[in-house]
Amino acid sequence: MQMISTPTLPSKFLHLKYLHITLNANEAISPAYDYLSLVSFLVASPCLETFIFVVQQTDMKHDSIVGDISHLRQLPEHRHDNLKSVTIVGFCSAKSMVELTLHIIKNTSSLQCLTLDTSFGSCGCSVDKPGGCNPMRRDIIEEAHRALLAIRTHVEGIIPSRVMLNVSGPCSRCHVVERD
Structure with missing residues (x-):
């Protein structure tokens, strides 16, 4: 079993304005x-102004927070008052992903x-490309739909009016999942 942990930082990056973190896993990222x-x-x-977080995983x-009635965690308040732009590619319905997003907003x-991009970086539909969108596995499409539900349920209602919320998901024309 592969364990991934994010270290706590012993020092500060006092002048860092742009941070791009990519979490790339050839397997599933540990549920822990x-x-x-x-x-x-x-x-x-x-001084951070732009935070980009990209999650790439094959499984x-x-x-999922969808259907979970347990309490959402909150960290002690710590202001991030220079942060202007946040992008999360690979946004999923993981409870801790929603908690991270809520912490940033609050x-x-x-x-x-x-x-918040729930399509896991998959290119959008292209009318110039024969066959439409790049193929996505059914489980990835289903997770993207759970992530969209998590956004509607937990995020949309607390976004201040001054914040532009951009949400993208799988193409609704090419990536429809029929319910069995």
């Missing part, structure tokens, strides 16, 4: 991985744009 632990990077970077084995007064 806590996306909320990435807050330590935000805390260590008080997902985490507990602790950032300067946030202008939040982009």
Whole structure:
């Protein structure tokens, strides 16, 4: 079993304004991985203006927040008041991913744009490309739909009016999953 952990940072990146983290796994990221632990990077970077987090994985084995009635965790308040733009590519319905997103929204007064991409970086539909979209596995499409539901349920209602929320998912024309 592969264990991944995000280290707590012993120092600060006092002048860091742009942070791009990519979590790339050829297998499933451990369900024990806590996306909320990435807050330590935000805390260590008080001047951070842009945060991009990309999750690339071939399989997902985490507990979805959809249908989960347990309490969402909250970290002690720590302001990220220079953060203007946050992008999460590979946004999924993992409870800790939603907790990370909620922490950012609730602790950032300067946030202008939040982009949540549930299509896991899959290119959108292209009318110039024969056959439409790049193929996506059924389980990835289903997870993307759970992630969209998590956004509607937990995120949309708390977005301040000053923040532009961009949500993207699988193409509804090419990636429809029929229910059995």
